[in-house]
Amino acid sequence: MFASHRFTVRRRALAAAGTAVALALALAACGSSDGSSAMPGMNHGSTHSSASPSASSPMGDMPGMDHMAAAGPGLSDSQDGYRLTSPETTLASGKPGAYRFTISGSDGNPVTVFTLEQTQRMHFYAIRSDLTGFQHIHPVMAPDGTWTADLAALTPGTWRMFTSFTPDSGSGKGKDLVLSRTVTVPGNAADTPLPAPATTAEVDGYTITVKGRPMAGMAHPLTVSVTKDGKPVADLQPYLDTYAHLTAFHEGDQAFAHLHPTTEVTGDNGGPDLAFHAELPTAGNWRLFLQFQTGGKLHTAALTLNIG
Structure with a gap:
């Protein structure tokens, strides 16, 4: 598990004592000039690859169970009363797809007012469990609070979808939040080893x-x-x-x-x-x-x- 609750408590205590440590968890906006950046070539190697469900965090790879993976930054689907929900638990392999999601507040209603962060109200990332297939997208929100992120073609495996946003109203107004869920792309999935550290x-x-x-x-x-x-x-x-x-x-x-x-x-x-x-x-x-x-x-x- 990435970091324990005890680690979080210890860091807060150090901060209170004057230690200049601030966790940089907020996602900054990025994407291409047309609002998205899909990187199908960022796959560590020349072959299609992804980690199979068994290669990842056991709870992080179970659609609908993401709220349990709360130990690591951005690995939970809920925080401070806000929740990421999505009807998507699987997406098709080998062709572009749409990931639809909603951010709800502590009252259970969809959040529709967000602060602009580096020119965008919402920043969205897709990353495979072996850290290949990186995509960075600026999704579009419908009036009812449903967001749609248009993804480039995905290869088989388990993917984690990250959302980064700052509510402009409610209990979380002005607070940077990162929530995520996983989806499965059916097919023959194979791990690609992470490239060795380099500068x-x-x-x-x-x-x-x-x-x-x-x-x-x-x-x-x-x-x-x-x-x-x-x-x-x-x-x-x-x-x-x-x-x-x-x-x-x-x-x-x-x-x-x-x-x-x-x-x-x-x-x-x-x-x-x-x-x-x-x-x-x-x-x-x-x-x-x-x-x-x-x-x-x-x-x-x-x-x-x-x-x-």
Whole structure:
């Protein structure tokens, strides 16, 4: 299990004593310029892959039982009186699909008023249990509070669907929340081993280099440098009020963390170095996904970072 209740209590006690530790759990907005970023190629290897249900957290992989997996960040379907519900427990393999969901408040009614967070009211992630198949989407809400996230084609296995939002009314007004549920995509599922930890990654001709050694449960600066053909890149475009978006998923339980950008946006001349506030709450391997934009095109790089 990702983190125990005792761990949470201990962290709160440390915070009360003046320890400068703040868990970065809120998801920042990201996606492509058309509102979504589907990464069918971010599968660790050239073959289709996903973890079978038996390879993941036993409770996290049971549709309808997600509320029990409350130990890790974002692994519960309820928090502080808010609940994520969805009629979707399975989605078809090999073709685009729609994931419909509702966020209800403590009164049981759908929440329809949300604060804009980096230009969006809702941020949605889909990630397979072996941390492949990353998709990042901005769903659309109907007047009755039903959201629809249009997903690119999914491969067989167990997927976790994350929602990140900030209510603009009710008991949770102004509070960042992350809720999730799992769905099953039927078919022949096979694990893909997580790539070994590395400090560099390649995407679309760009080289991403991560500098810094965060420790579990401790706030720490992290720098990402972007180069192309060995030369520093200085033409990153603003992307949802930032130059780059960095998210992380923990190997084994899929717990989520967002690494907040701290580099000031000053126009179409971002880079090559981008600063982030990093705090990954537990040790182990984390799969990082960095999204940045050049020439109107969104790029997504992935690498594995080991946290001691």
